[in-house]
Amino acid sequence: MASVNVKNCVKFYTTADEIGAHTLKEHCSSLISAHWDDFTSDDFAHMSAQFLYHMFKSKTKYPLHSAVRLRREDVVFLYVVEHSSQLNIKINELDNKGESALDLALRDHQTSIAEMMCENQADPDIRDRNGYTLLHLAVQRGDTYAANFLLAHGASVNSVTPDQGDTALHLIASSSPHFGSEDSAFAMTAVARSLLKSGLDPNLPNSQGFTPLHLAVLVHNNDILTLLLEYSQSGKIDLNAQTIDDHTPLYYALINTLKLDVDDSFANRLVSSGANPNPIYKKTSNSMLHIVADESLEEAALFITSHCNNINYTNKLGESALHVACKRGLSRLVRRLLEFQANPNLQTLPPDSVILSTDSGLQTAYRLTPLHIAIINKQEGAVNAMLHYHNTITAEPKEGFSIVNLNLRDSLGDSPLSLALKSDMQHIVPDLIAGGADIDMRNGEGLTLLHQAILKGDEKTALYLVKQGSNFDSKTQDDQTPLELATISGQNIVVEELCKRGVDMAVPSSNSDPILWLALTSEQEDIASTLVKYGVDTDSWSEGPEGCLQTLLHRAIDENSESAARFLIRSGCDINSPRKPGPGGRGGEESKDQSSPLHLCCHWGLQSVVQTLLEHGANVNAWDAEHKTPLHVAIKNQHAGIITLLLCHPSIDLTKRDRTGLTPFAAALTCRNDKAARSILDKLPAAAEQFDNKGCNFLHMAIQKGDIESVLFLLSVNVDVNSRVQNELQTTPLHLAAATGNEMLVRSIILAGARVNDQDTMKRTALHIASETGHAPIVNALLTNNANFDALDCEGQNALHIACREGHLQVVQTLLGESQINAEALTLKCRNPLHELAKHSKESAAAICEVFLEYMPKYPLEVQDAEGNTALLLAYMKGNGNLCRTLVKAGACVGAMNNDGITIFNCQMATTQLLSRLLDSLTKEPPWVDGCEVCQECGLKFGFTTRKHHCRHCGRLLCSKCSTQEVPIIKYGLVKPVRVCGSCFQVLQGC
Structure with a gap:
């Protein structure tokens, strides 16, 4: 067993089977199973058919496929015999790779096995697991042997692939001739011919609508194209068949060929064979000339133009091929179309529905000529071709050729000239005008060319139009003149040219404002200077608030436009006149306040304008209706910088009073503007000592108002703290302060050097006043500062007399407790303080009497006045029971x-x-x-x-x-x- 390997395991397997060596057989069997796909037919050549068939059945699920792969016809025969009862199923079974046994036999050109299978119910139209028939597979792999075998055994020629719907002829046509040998291409062409002879419909479209002719042209399959064109002579080939996108084979011939005019080009051969050179696309209503032009296939379009006879055909939008050529900028095509008498004045039709542009909100334009289209799309080459043709035909008219109408307008009213300005193609305007375009024609928005050029900011074109005599007085639908438009858009050079040519600068703008105001408010000072240079009215009296009359300077100040105001002043406008009543006395308060421009600036705080006014001689002492000077107004509105400017003016008069009698210094104090007041004093030290018509100076008035801040300010600038009111009483500031009840005020005045014992003409001191008004803290402050507590007034009364007369308990307590005042002093009427207390009998009289008795238990109660009255008798006469009881209790007679x-x-x-x-x-x-x-x-x-x-x-x-x-x-x-x-x-x- 150690000698067994992959190379000899099959032979050992056979030997083991013959000698009955089961262990060896099992070992070899396992090796064969593990390496089954590595064996070839030679490895099994020595095996008998029966033994090998048995092995196939034991080693593989598909013994028929294995027998075919190993070229064992005898084993195939055994398989056919064994499965004769269900042969139509078994012989057409697909293996685990989705392949049929017949396809395997045809691939290896095993004709005898293939014939045997076909004779035993093998299906020549069987499909693999992807749905492809054996004929499709044979064509795909360029297997002419298999294709011819299948055709010979009745394979269907009209079967289509499941995915693309291609027939075998589609597959042959779509095979590129560049990826096979010339012999194989020739052989496949023969197959194609056989397919046609077998009844294949050559016009069958696939799922995309492509016929074999489309595909042959698309992949540049010359052999198949030649075959199909030959076949077309019998009328069986539709040369104008259209795909689902309406493309004919000619379209693909045009887009895939560089040299279209040569005789053997696919395009030429198709047209020569009868193909329509300019078919119509049903879905879009475009012709093929439209399509290729829109795709910028200029060579293709030139070819079609040379072969078709419907170059003026228009689609459903009314667009001709010339429109499309102009849109894409195909200047050669434009020239060729015009040479072939294309109509240059065809206009597009309105769309099926009105479409709004999201950018401009305007309706989509129609009635566009090719020239319109070229300009809109900025195709200068196309424009030049159109104009060159126009000039040529205008100079030398030819029958059948139309000149270009340069004044046709689209649905929005735009001519080619106006569109040139809208589309930033101003440089062609001179050429259009030279060709006869109307220079003053208005577009759909009512704009002339001059309006449009200015709106586009094209100064060069605008100047050209002005110099060419364009009407510069014409107005837009919004009532705007060219001068107004140029001013708004900041085109000074255009403004100057218009002014040179005498434009009326007095014509108001569309919102009724003077043109100078328009320039200033749009911050076009250079334009404003140009207008002034040519004599524009710098005042321009016009209607102001509530119908009054005002100048531009008033308006600029009122609207806080400092730059505009300063410009007007420098330009020599009226700088002193106030507003005037309008027609019929209209105008409200503004027409009557007599406020000069300087007053207005001081009110609004326009410091730079104030400075400019002063530099140009504005009246610094002018009075308004309330007799306020500009300084009064500036102080009231707390504009420190302006106050400083006014005070620096050499002609300022600081003694002027308004109708309420306030000088600027008084106004500063009233407004608590200490800084302004101090500045005024620096310029006029005597300002603080000025007296009003009641004889009061500012210190007196501030004390009377209880204005501690103003008082402190005046004291800080060292005013005379002992100055007297210029009236019959000759009251001092300390007297006035004592009457206010403000202790801090009194102490501040004393600290500033006030004389505490100064008397008025009634010989009253501040202590008398404080006692009379009942301000005990002030009484205490005066006593603390060495006031003469025994000082007598003109009636012989001291402070205690007065405090008792007025019934001021706390003042009495303070006088008796804080001083050695003579409580028994008699007045000129021989009355002591107790007499005064009893005579006037205030509610606090009894309590005051008790204070007297507390401080002076032996106070003489029986003293009689000049009329013989004692305090008890006077109290009884007044009905003051409490005081009477207090006196009686104290032992009064x-x-x-x-x-x-x-x-x-x-x-x-x-x-x-x-x-x-x-x-x-x-x-x-x-x-x-x-x-x-x-x-x-x-x-x-x-x-x-x-x-x-x-x-x-x-x-x-x-x-x-x-x-x-x-x-x-x-x-x-x-x-x-x-x-x-x-x-x-x-x-x-x-x-």
Whole structure:
């Protein structure tokens, strides 16, 4: 067994079988199975048919295929005999590779085996697993032997492949002659001839509509083409058969051949054999000339042109071949078509439906001539060919030849001339005009050539058109003139040319604006300069806000267009005039405010414009309707840079007042513009000391308004802190500050050097004022800063008198607690502070009296004023019960009488209730009244017969008749009856 290998295992297998060596046989069998595909027919030549057939059945699933491969006809015979009952199935069975046994026999040219199989029901039209018949397979591999055998044994010639639907003739025609020998090509041609003789339909199309003729032309199979053309003479070949794309064989001949005009070219041979040189494509309605031209196959198109007689045929869109040639820029074809009398003026038809362009929103154009098409597609060669033909025919007319109509318009109204401008082909415009195109023709948008050239930014063409006499006053449908269009698009050279030729610059733009304004707002200052150079009106009075009249300068300022405003000023416009009322007095506030351009700039903060105005002599002191100068306006609007510019002007007048009397300095203070105010003071130091019509300067006014910031600012610039109001009172700033109640303001003024004891014409100091207004903190501040607390005004009142009169408790406490003020000082009317308190009897009077008694327990309560009134009597007259009780409790004499004989007992009051309560409130015997010469009850004069008696309860001096009642006064500790007056008796009895 060690000697057994792949080369000798078959022989050892046979020997083992003969001698019965089963182990050796099994070993050899395993080697044969492992290397089955490596064995050839020679390896089994020594085996008998029966033994080999048995081996095939044991070693392979397809013994018939193995017998054919090993060329063992005897084994094939045994297979046929064994399966005779189901031979039609078994003999046509495919192996695991999808191959039939008959195909294997034909491949190896095993004629006898093939014949045997065909005689025993082998199917010559059997298909492999891919669906190909044996004839298809034979043709594909160029096997003429197998093909002829199959045809001889009745194979179907019209069977088609499952994928492409090709017949055997399709396969032969599509085989390239360049991939086989000349003999094999000849042999396959013979097969093709046999196929035709066998009844194959040569016009059968495959799944793509290709006939064998198409394929022969496509792969340049000359032998098959020759065969088919020979066959076509009998009328059995359709030379104009079309594929599913409507292509005829001629199309493929044209696209696959470089030299079409030679006699043996496929195209020439097809046409010579009767093929239509320019067939129509049913789906698109195009002719073949359209198709090849559209694919830029110029040679093919030239060939067709030379052989067809329908060059003016148009498709469903109305396009001729000349349209397509112009579209693709095939200039040679354009010339050839025109030479063959192609119509240059055919126009395209409207599409089936209106299509909107997503780019422009315009309808798709139609009625296009070939020249339109050439220009749209920027095919300059085609345009030149058309124009050359036009010029030639115009110079030398020929019968049957039409000149090119250069003024035909498409559906959008565009002529070739206007399209040239739209399509960036401006350089052909002169040629078109030279050929007779109308220079002023309008397109569908109502634009002349000049409009279009300007809109395209083509200055060269625009200048050419202007110089050629184009109407430069014509307007577009939007009412735009060429001058406006050139201005908007920034074409200064065009603007200048138009101005040179006298264009009317006064014509307003489409939005009614002056042309100069249009140039300025579009930032075309060079164009604006050109307009000014040629005399444009730089003012252009026109309607402004609410119908007023304004200049361009007003408008530029109002719209914050600084560059435009400065340009106008430099160009010599009116720089001082305010706006004017419009027709019928229209215009609203703007027409009446009398604001000059400088005022407006100061309002809007246009600093650069202000500077330009000042440089060109604008009136810096002009008044508006409110008598405000530009400086007033700048200060109000807080424009620091403008304020600085105005203050630097040598002619500025800082004393001018507006209608409210404010100077610029006052306006600065009002607006809290400290920087402006300081700048004004730097230029005019006396500005802060100016007085208004009420005699107040800025410090006075700031104090009165409580404007601490302005006050501090004025103090910081060292204004006179002791300057007096120029009126009858001659009030100082400290007086005014004391009246405001602002302690910080008062202290700031004192720190700045105010004299605390300065008096006004009423001899009042700031302490008087603070006491009168009830501002205790200010009183304290003044006292702290050494104010004269005993200073008297013109009525002899000190601060305490005034505080008591006004009922300011805290001020009284401050004066008594923080100073040594004379609390018993008498006024010119002999009134001390307590008299003032009682006379005016404010709600706080009782509390103030208690403060007095707290600080001065022995305060003289019985002091009488010039009219003899004590404080108690004055309080009782005012009906101030609380103060009366406080005074009585403090020991005031209840029986005191004034110079008019009035006491609290006879004072006319609505009721005696207060008197009764006062008498009832007595807790100790009050002081007796002395020095009275008459009875305080009845008025009887005392004498020798009329003795004086005192009421032991109230202390009054009475006659005996008025004090007849006696009663003990227990609350005084008087247990024995004592004399009392009638009033006290009633009170005591009531107790």
